[in-house]
Each structure stands twice: as C-alpha cells, then as structure tokens.
Amino acid sequence: MRREFKKKSRILLIDDNYEHLSGIRELLNLEGTFDVVGIATNVTMGLNLIKKYQPDVVLLDMNMPERDGLQGILEINKLELGTKVLALSGYDDADLIFRAMKIGAKGYVLKTMASAQLIYAIEEVLNGKIYLPNALTSRFFEYFQKSFQEENSKQENSMDEENLLNELTQREEEVLELLTQGITYKGVANKLFISETTVKTHVNNIFQKLQVNDRTQAVLYAINNGFLTKRVKIAV
Amino acid sequence: MRREFKKKSRILLIDDNYEHLSGIRELLNLEGTFDVVGIATNVTMGLNLIKKYQPDVVLLDMNMPERDGLQGILEINKLELGTKVLALSGYDDADLIFRAMKIGAKGYVLKTMASAQLIYAIEEVLNGKIYLPNALTSRFFEYFQKSFQEENSKQENSMDEENLLNELTQREEEVLELLTQGITYKGVANKLFISETTVKTHVNNIFQKLQVNDRTQAVLYAINNGFLTKRVKIAV
DNA sequence: GATGATATAGATCTTTTGGTCTATAATGTT
C-alpha cells in the first residue's frame, strides 16, 4: 500500500484560536497526504462542516469557551458518521484527558508537541488505532487508578470474604434481578410464571443469604457487590 | 545521573513457567543494570520474597493457575511497600489488561515482545511512569470506551432532559439519602429527629417528583441519575 | 433408597409501606 496512490485523508480542524488553526492547516497541507476540508472556530460551526464534508478525522481543541470540547466529542459521535475525533489541548490536565478518552476521543495530543508527533497521531487514528503519547498515557493511568483506588482497597479487604451473592441459586438470582428493577411480588410472579407465595419464599431466602431485612437493602447489596457488573459511573 | 554509578535496580520475577523465568533472569542479569533478587513460580511464594527482599519492580505473570495474577497485584499493593508491579502476559486480552491497570499495575507487557521493549518498560516503571506499549494502549482504550458506551449514549440523550432529582428540596434529598441506605420510616424519623408521619409525607413527595411508586425505584433512580456521583464500578 | 438441595406453594400473622386528605407554622415573594 504505497502512500502516493492513496486517497488523501480528509481532516477538519476546530479551534477557537485562528492563528493556531492556520498553523496546523499549513502544516497538514505541506505534509501532502492530508486534505484539510474545513476549519471552524467553534463547535457549532464545526458540526455543520462535519455534516457537509464528512471528514475522516477532526482535530478538536478541548479548551474553548461556551460549548466546550468534551461536549463537542459527544455531539460529533452522535452524528454517527464514523468521524474520528483527535482531541487537542494546551495542557495535560489528567481529568480532561480521562473524560475525553472516556467519551470516545480516538486520541489526545498537546499543542506543545512536535508537529511530527501530531502527524503521527493523525495517521494512527486514521488507521483505526487509538493514540495517546506516552506522557499522557502515564497521566491518564495515574488518574484512572486513583479514581478506582477506593474501590480497590475495598476489594482487597473484601476479596477473601465471600461475596454473599455467590450463595444464591439461579432462581434466586433471577428473582433478585427483577427486584433490582423495582418490581412487586405480584410482578415478579407474573414474569416468572410462578405464584406470589413462591416469590415470597425466594425473596425471604435471598434476604437470609444476603443478611438483609428488606428489598432496598438487598438491591443495594446487589449493586455494590457486582451483581450488575460492568456498571460504570463517573461524572463527565 | 550516570547509569554506571547508580545502584542496581532490584527486580523480582513471578511466573509459573520456570523456563521463562530463567530466560528473563538471564536477560536482566546480562543487562547489568538490574539485580534479580528473587524468582517465584506462584504468588504465595512471590509475596514472601517481596516482603523479604523489597524489590523495586515485580514482573508478574498474569496467567497462572490458582491464585492468579490480578489477585497478585492486589496483594502486592496491599503490602504497601511501594513495589511496582509490571504485568506480564502471553495474550493481549483487553479485559485482562483493563483489569490489571485498573487495580494498579504500573505497566503491562507481552511475553512475545522484544527483550529490548521489556527492558524499556522496566526502566519506565522504575522512573515512576506507567508503561503500556502502543498496541496494548489501543486495546485498552477500545475496551475502556466500549464499557462506557452505554453511559455515554445515555448522556447524549438525557443531557437536555432535566434530572428529576433537581426538583427535590433539601430536606427531601436528606430523606432520599437515607432511603438509599435501606432505612425504614422509623429509622429515618429517628435520624432526622422528626415524626414518622413527616417522613412519610416527604417520601410521598419524593415519589411524586421522581415519578416512581416505591422506595426501590426511588433508590434506583437516585443511583442511576447521579445522586451518588463519582460512583465507579467495574468487576475485577 | 436415603439424603440434600432446589423450586414450588399454601396458611397465617405482624409490620411496613404507600395513598389521600387535612392542618399548622415558618419563610419568602409579589
């Protein structure tokens, strides 16, 4: 696959600093393999241009007034045009990096980085990879690990303690699952095609096993102990 | 800071494959800047050696029987000796990478990687950085973003919708807070020094505002709508 | 064939919850 014969990659730039914008455009145009199909100084304009020109990659500045970069990522992704967003920022703010990556940026580069690295980042992203410079990867993970620290130390301690959820039989798990959706005995009975009293029996057994005395506590126990695994929640 | 005068870095290896263990030991010894202070073929042995020799870095194989690698990371960190764990694995299993990094690995390298890269990884980790090869960074982030996908798309849609929790008065929030701990009317009444009927009134108002009909649903609404923000949960 | 675990279900009773309506005091707003 020789570069010369490849179609030029379509790039769009969004940055409220016009000087910077022009600088990058020059740089990318000089490179020869890129085609800067549009530039915008705010997200709203950018979104319109994206719809119009459907670029492969959008370089999106994170630090803009009003509708900011994070929001921009979400909205670009909402268009579902397969546009890849490469976040661009002046600072290596760990929180910002974390949030940008979390909501779907394909990479994150600093404005202070050498232009060669920017080019490389764009190429990686174009190839479907995710690109984060080593320094930012470090900062990202420090933040990442810190945000999970609490949970980890909790887990260290509770790891040898058995998870009471494991005591539940399959049927009991099904019942609990429905309880975590806020359903009454009658509702559960209907869903599982069993009598209400049977549900009550199951629920009572669940309470015994989880050492709680009511639904709410059972549901909370379930949520806090990985019953609804893969649940992730960090404020954007 | 010239390498020759630096104290050799202390490394410990844990891998159930003895051949591999010896191979790495040779490699690191040849390098000259490392001092392999111990090797172990399982986590239990490894932990003992770590307590004894206090290495700077532990190379820990992820794919071991019985007490596995993830558990190993947790337990090494629990010792709080500042030992840096570099995870080592034969496969680039995204889930495993994610979980290892989440619980505090300082890096993750594949056994198939060139020895130079292993050396580099160890050095980065020794310097307090976090090291993940580009390929694994990509895999990590794909997994990472996927696990947040649901939440992101939810946020896109619900971003303008008002959060019903905002309708609640301060007192109602306090009551809801207690409900999310699984407390009865009587319990809430005692905690807030008000009568049980007052609590009922508040709770009824909360139900109205959140458009639910019982505690469980209210608690679930609260949890799912950022009442307990910064809550993070991914199964280890 | 006895044992144990599981799923099913009925009877009974107490406690808790939830719905509705009314009422008062305090506070702030127009």
Added chain:
DNA sequence: AACATTATAGACCAAAAGATCTATATCATC
C-alpha cells in the same frame, strides 16, 4: 396582605412486604 413553598404532623385505610411454618415434587448424588 395575599400567596407559594417548605417542613412539620395527624388520621385512616388498603396494599405490599416480611417472618414463620409446613408441605410437595424434582433431581442429583451417594
């Protein structure tokens, strides 16, 4: 002064939830 909001609280009632005890039927396993 009139009005709205909020926090407080009582009365009453119906529905739901929870606790306890007993009892079958199935299935695996020893």
